Amino acid sequence: MDPTHTVVIVGAGQAGGTLAGLLRQQKFPGRVVLVGAESDPPYQRPPLSKKYDGEDYIQWLRPESFYADNDIELRLADPVVGIDRTARTVTLRSGAVMPYGTLVLATGASPRALPVPGAHLPGVLTLRTLTDAAALRTAVLADARLAIVGAGYVGLEVAAAARARGCEVTVIEREERVLARVASPELSRILTDSHRARGTRILTGADVSAILGDDDGVRALRLGDGTEIGCDTVIVGIGAVPEDGLARAAGLDCTAGILVDGAARTSDPHILAIGDVTHRMHDGLGTLVRLESIPSATEQAKQAAAVITGAAVPLHEVPWFWSDQFDLKMKIAGILTPGTEAVLRGDPGTGSCALFHLDSEGIPHSVETVNAAADFMAGKKFIGGRTRLNRTALADSGTPLREVAQGLDHTPAA
Numbered sequence: 001m002d003p004t005h006t007v008v009i010v011g012a013g014q015a016g017g018t019l020a021g022l023l024r025q026q027k028f029p030g031r032v033v034l035v036g037a038e039s040d041p042p043y044q045r046p047p048l049s050k051k052y053d054g055e056d057y058i059q060w061l062r063p064e065s066f067y068a069d070n071d072i073e074l075r076l077a078d079p080v081v082g083i084d085r086t087a088r089t090v091t092l093r094s095g096a097v098m099p100y101g102t103l104v105l106a107t108g109a110s111p112r113a114l115p116v117p118g119a120h121l122p123g124v125l126t127l128r129t130l131t132d133a134a135a136l137r138t139a140v141l142a143d144a145r146l147a148i149v150g151a152g153y154v155g156l157e158v159a160a161a162a163r164a165r166g167c168e169v170t171v172i173e174r175e176e177r178v179l180a181r182v183a184s185p186e187l188s189r190i191l192t193d194s195h196r197a198r199g200t201r202i203l204t205g206a207d208v209s210a211i212l213g214d215d216d217g218v219r220a221l222r223l224g225d226g227t228e229i230g231c232d233t234v235i236v237g238i239g240a241v242p243e244d245g246l247a248r249a250a251g252l253d254c255t256a257g258i259l260v261d262g263a264a265r266t267s268d269p270h271i272l273a274i275g276d277v278t279h280r281m282h283d284g285l286g287t288l289v290r291l292e293s294i295p296s297a298t299e300q301a302k303q304a305a306a307v308i309t310g311a312a313v314p315l316h317e318v319p320w321f322w323s324d325q326f327d328l329k330m331k332i333a334g335i336l337t338p339g340t341e342a343v344l345r346g347d348p349g350t351g352s353c354a355l356f357h358l359d360s361e362g363i364p365h366s367v368e369t370v371n372a373a374a375d376f377m378a379g380k381k382f383i384g385g386r387t388r389l390n391r392t393a394l395a396d397s398g399t400p401l402r403e404v405a406q407g408l409d410h411t412p413a414a
Contacts, residue, residue: 005030007308008090008098010080010246011106012036014045015275015297017061019104022305024070032072033098035090037079040130041067046294048133049157050324052140057133083250085268102270102308105247105258109240109276109292114149118211123218124234127154139233142166147221147231149208151178153323155237156191159200160325170201170229172221174238177204184336186355187368190348194328240292242277255279257290263313264303272307274300284316284384285335293321318384320376327351331373333380334366343394346372354379362388374401 007023009016012034020034036042042061051057067074075092082091089099111126113119125135136158140146144167148155151173159169171178177188178195192202207224211234220228242257253259253267257279264272264280275297282289299317306313320333328351336357346353354375355368363386367379378401382389393404 005101006033006099007031007102007104008033008035008100009104009106010035010090011108011275011277012038012042012074012076013106013108013275013297014042014061014294015108015301016104016106017042018298018301019106019274019304020072021062021066021070022301023308024072026305026309026311028305028309030101033075034067034072035075035078035080035092035098037077038129038131039077041074041076043130044294045128046322048130049127049154050161052127052133052136052158052161057137058130080246083246083271085250085271088270100270102272104264104304105266105271105273105277106275106297107243107246107277109242111236112239112241114208114211114236114238116208116210118213118218119236121211121213121218122215123213123232124211124236126236127158128240136233136235140165140167144168144233145231146170146233146235147172147229148235148237149221150237150239151175151180151202151204152182152237152239153179153321155235156195156325157323158235158237159195160198163195163198163200164326169199170203170231171195172206172208172223172229173202173204174207175204178202182336183332184342184355184357184368186342186344187330187370190353190370191325191328193348194326198326240276242279242290244277247273247277259288260300262303262316263307264300265307272304274304282316282319284318289319289335291319293319295320318380320380328370329373330368330370331376332366332368333376334364334383337365340365341391343389343391345375345394346397356382356389356394358389358391358394362391364389378402 044059047057078092078094080090081093140162146162146167146169148171151171162169209224210222212220220230244254244258247258248254258273260273260278260280262281262283264274276292323330340357343356352371354372357366364382369376389404393399
């Protein structure tokens with residue numbers, strides 16, 4: 001490796017910050033430049049929705065001294081605005097032009113806008129950055145009225161924290177159930193029941209037609225049927241859009257994000273892409289997927305580091321995700337697949353259970369767990385090993401997980 005080789009990482013989030021650290025850990029001898037649009041060094045995004053109401057919602061990825069100590073150049077609040085693939089340079093908003101040997105795009109995603117009148121009123125918030133979280137902390141006080149548009153994981157996490165603060169919370173979801181695009185109907189029911197039992201109002205099959213208010217703020221949210229929901233703050237959580245504008249302008253292959261192979265390589269041999277901005281090939285799934293998660297961003301950072309340093313690219317792990325809501329700690333492994341059957345292990349009424357989703361051969365494709373860490377770990381291993389499971393044994397929580405492999409004799413526990 002040429003010691004003068006320069007790696008420019010565009011995006012100082014989880015993926016970009018992780019990659020910069022990995023390159024130094026793996027003794028990469030060249031120049032490493034980490035360019036960010038925000039003024040803050042890399043930080044953890046999950047606490048912004050899970051812990052925004054607490055004192056530890058700001059969690060830095062590394063101490064700020066780490067970057068200088070490891071000769072990583074931080075260029076913050078000066079985003080890249082253009083890529084010249086022929087000259088192998090990037091132009092920053094300040095006008096600076098920076099050469100690269102390898103360019104890594106880790107530009108992440110942005111909250112999807114709600115296309116209705118009033119969406120830009122004061123008091124209509126999204127949640128992606130530290131600035132967003134600070135605004136939410138200020139708005140969500142005891143007795144505040146909060147309307148959350150979108151019942152995805154972020155929306156439900158915000159709802160849980162707001163209810164814990166004593167806020168009046170209404171969640172509005174266009175689909176017929178919460179988490180309709182990412183969770184099974186069974187898990188949706190468990191979470192809906194848990195939120196409603198704690199006083200959250202959940203409306204499904206409901207469209208938002210307008211947000212009502214003036215320059216002083218929001219006063220109500222209007223649904224498609226004319227119903228008005230009084231509120232002081234609106235949180236919009238209807239998904240995220242990959243920030244692939246730079247890549248598209250540079251002529252890279254993009255579709256629902258920057259297209260990358262199983263080692264984070266784009267259509268340009270000198271450009272890699274990692275994190276939420278990518279539409280990636282996952283060898284374990286055998287298909288292109290967009291995985292917006294910390295484990296996925298970390299995995300791709302490891303892939304990119306291997307490509308840059310010439311090391312062996314690590315094998316893909318089973319995708320997994322997590323969410324904390326109230327006292328429920330959810331961990332999900334794998335991807336829900338049509339045609340699978342859910343097998344319930346445990347009792348949702350006790351606050352601990354797992355849903356294993358098996359195909360016709362008894363092979364698990366995903367597992368959704370609630371306060372069941374052992375089931376999650378075993379399920380993730382079963383998915384990765386394509387282990388055939390005995391449905392009856394799996395459903396019997398008295399049977400140890402190590403004994404549920406297909407073909408074992410099973411007598412239900414007394």
